[in-house]
Amino acid sequence: MPTQGQIITNPATGDSYEFLETAQDTGGVSVSMKATLKSKGPVVPNHFHAFQDETFEVISGELTLLQNGKTSLLTAGEKVTLPKNVPHNHYNNGNTEVVYIHSVEPALDFEYLIENLVGLLADGKGKNGKTGLVQELVFMKYLDSKSYLADIPLGIQKLLMHIVAPVGRLFGYRAIYRKYSGIEK
Numbered sequence: 001m002p003t004q005g006q007i008i009t010n011p012a013t014g015d016s017y018e019f020l021e022t023a024q025d026t027g028g029v030s031v032s033m034k035a036t037l038k039s040k041g042p043v044v045p046n047h048f049h050a051f052q053d054e055t056f057e058v059i060s061g062e063l064t065l066l067q068n069g070k071t072s073l074l075t076a077g078e079k080v081t082l083p084k085n086v087p088h089n090h091y092n093n094g095n096t097e098v099v100y101i102h103s104v105e106p107a108l109d110f111e112y113l114i115e116n117l118v119g120l121l122a123d124g125k126g127k128n129g130k131t132g133l134v135q136e137l138v139f140m141k142y143l144d145s146k147s148y149l150a151d152i153p154l155g156i157q158k159l160l161m162h163i164v165a166p167v168g169r170l171f172g173y174r175a176i177y178r179k180y181s182g183i184e185k
Contacts, residue, residue: 033102056100
């Protein structure tokens with residue numbers, strides 16, 4: 001279970017996330033974390049959130065944002081909010097680390113997604129920030145904070161989610177793993 005002050009780190013990349021406020025701390029209003037990205041390039045696929053807005057405030061370095069197919073750069077002191085249902089990605093594309101505050105509203109179970117995604121990647125169960133389509137479909141179906149892949153038509157994802165995700169669970173895939181969060185879903 002994510003807690004305020006908890007820091008999770010991917011030892012393969014050195015990227016880390018410190019929970020500043022969890023859903024429990026804010027009564028579900030929001031979750032915020034301080035992210036430090038040392039790796040270069042996208043750490044997750046292009047995606048969008050069905051129910052949540054995301055805010056990024058850069059503390060140091062440069063954060064590359066991809067939004068609706070357009071790339072922009074945020075530098076220290078700059079802040080942007082990406083509304084729900086807008087395809088996007090965010091990553092470090094520079095030669096130095098980027099540190100930023102990442103906030104999501106409403107919180108739903110977003111911190112569990114981060115905790116499990118980092119855990120899976122740290123355990124080598126993914127490549128280039130991607131955990132594979134079956135894992136993505138399990139996340140989509142069983143997490144409340146619905147995130148979808150931006151590069152696959154939504155109707156196809158929803159169909160696959162309802163067919164493949166239950167089968168994936170039979171093979172041990174979970175949306176929340178006991179190993180990373182202390183609970184299983």
